[in-house]
Amino acid sequence: MFSMLIKSHVKHRARNYNIRLPGDYEFALMNSIKGNIFDCKLVFSWLFDMGSKTLNACALLPGIIIVNSEWAAHLVLFRNPETINAFWATIGHEMTHKDNDYVFWEFWTKDKTFVNWINEVHADFGGTIKCLDGKRAYAIRAVSYKKKYKGKKDRDTLTHPSWNKRLEYISKYNFNEALIRKIATDVGCKNEKLINNICSYYAVLRLI
Numbered sequence: 190m191f192s193m194l195i196k197s198h199v200k201h202r203a204r205n206y207n208i209r210l211p212g213d214y215e216f217a218l219m220n221s222i223k224g225n226i227f228d229c230k231l232v233f234s235w236l237f238d239m240g241s242k243t244l245n246a247c248a249l250l251p252g253i254i255i256v257n258s259e260w261a262a263h264l265v266l267f268r269n270p271e272t273i274n275a276f277w278a279t280i281g282h283e284m285t286h287k288d289n290d291y292v293f294w295e296f297w298t299k300d301k302t303f304v305n306w307i308n309e310v311h312a313d314f315g316g317t318i319k320c321l322d323g324k325r326a327y328a329i330r331a332v333s334y335k336k337k338y339k340g341k342k343d344r345d346t347l348t349h350p351s352w353n354k355r356l357e358y359i360s361k362y363n364f365n366e367a368l369i370r371k372i373a374t375d376v377g378c379k380n381e382k383l384i385n386n387i388c389s390y391y392a393v394l395r396l397i
């Protein structure tokens with residue numbers, strides 16, 4: 190199931206972290222990913238991001254969630270509940286993207302950034318409901334884990350809010366109009382029609 194490139198990355202990261210690679214690491218990796226991912230196939234790929242050392246996953250291909258080799262390394266080398274929790278939050282996040290992201294065909298504007306951020310934050314909440322029993326505490330732990338291993342400076346981009354902002358959103362809000370308007374303010378989006386459309390498009394998601 191795991192390519193030589195994935196195995197090579199895991200071994201390389203074990204040396205980086207000065208962790209002895211478990212003899213049963215392939216079994217450990219297989220065991221870590223057992224669970225219900227609905228109709229999606231889970232694929233570990235080194236080629237997805239050419240062996241990046243930042244945790245990443247992607248839901249662009251129909252019926253498939255691609256997980257990068259760094260996740261494989263974490264699941265093998267850090268065999269603990271925090272890693273598993275963050276991993277399943279990621280899978281739930283990507284599955285939520287497959288459901289019904291808001292589509293907005295405009296580029297390089299604050300309106301587009303607003304929509305991008307909304308889709309990402311919605312996926313954080315949806316992923317928590319799908320794979321973490323809707324528990325806010327688990328979501329906070331997952332975001333904190335990924336923030337810790339972000340591998341680069343934490344900052345806002347055109348496609349994603351910073352991990353600090355995502356942690357704030359998942360900690361203090363449910364996914365509702367109040368959060369949507371908070372994100373609009375953070376981005377600087379003043380397009381009231383777009384804001385209202387998104388409020389109408391997405392159902393409220395509440396964490397427990």
